[in-house]
């Protein structure tokens with residue numbers, strides 16, 4: 001099978017900063033597949049909550065605000081489109097204010113139901129798609145063609161994130177590491193759809209792998225899965 005003949009779904013789940021987005025985009029480009037960043041959807045929902053002046057820990061109010069928000073994301077690997085009620089929030093969703101609040105918003109079951117429905121509709125419209133998040137292999141697409149759970153040592157993740165943001169001091173890296181730990185803990189311990197590998201996921205530890213090596217591994221898994229099925 002050539003890479004471009006892939007039809008199906010590749011899921012990439014894992015903790016924060018393991019390389020899901022960068023790997024998923026590159027895999028989608030190699031496979032000629034659509035790309036869905038579900039974290040961006042929870043981040044967009046968080047923008048709506050913050051703009052409504054609602055406490056992210058107030059589950060009822062959060063659910064009400066998100067139910068009334070129009071959240072739209074693109075599915076092209078080479079461009080990012082994220083809008084809330086027609087406003088472009090692609091840059092804002094990556095800011096510290098949203099990052100601090102997103103775990104609480106994404107733990108609200110009604111928010112998850114709404115966004116999972118939307119994610120499944122977007123996936124259904126694509127012949128081939130790479131989807132990244134926390135619960136894609138376990139909840140959103142339990143019958144996906146290939147499931148990958150990406151991990152990396154916490155120190156490597158903090159260093160990579162620091163390099164990405166241009167932060168250099170030990171204090172800055174320590175702060176990033178603490179934020180990653182806090183989000184992992186929150187995302188893994190919530191009652192609804194906690195972060196965990198699906199039973200049939202292939203675990204890929206990227207601590208000692210370059211990004212391209214991880215991409216090669218995932219593309220190879222996609223190719224093998226289709227060959228085994230055909």
Ligand SMILES: Nc1ncnc2c1ncn2[C@@H]1O[C@H](COP(=O)(O)OP(=O)(O)OP(=O)(O)O)[C@@H](O)[C@H]1O
Pocket residue numbers: 015016017018019020021022023039160161163164206209210211212214
């Ligand atoms: N194997 C790798 N080796 C070195 N750096 C990497 C590797 N994979 C990804 N990176 C870099 O690590 C940083 C974090 O990656 P990325 O944003 O893709 O992670 P993520 O899992 O999507 O994070 P989050 O869940 O917080 O959105 C980026 O700068 C990316 O280029």
Ligand SMILES: Nc1ccn([C@H]2C[C@H](O)[C@@H](COP(=O)(O)O)O2)c(=O)n1
Pocket residue numbers: 016038039040042043102103106107132133134135136183187
């Ligand atoms: N399928 C998903 C995707 C994301 N989340 C939550 C948990 C994360 O902390 C947050 C932001 O995701 P990121 O952009 O860092 O990948 O959104 C989730 O619960 N389920």
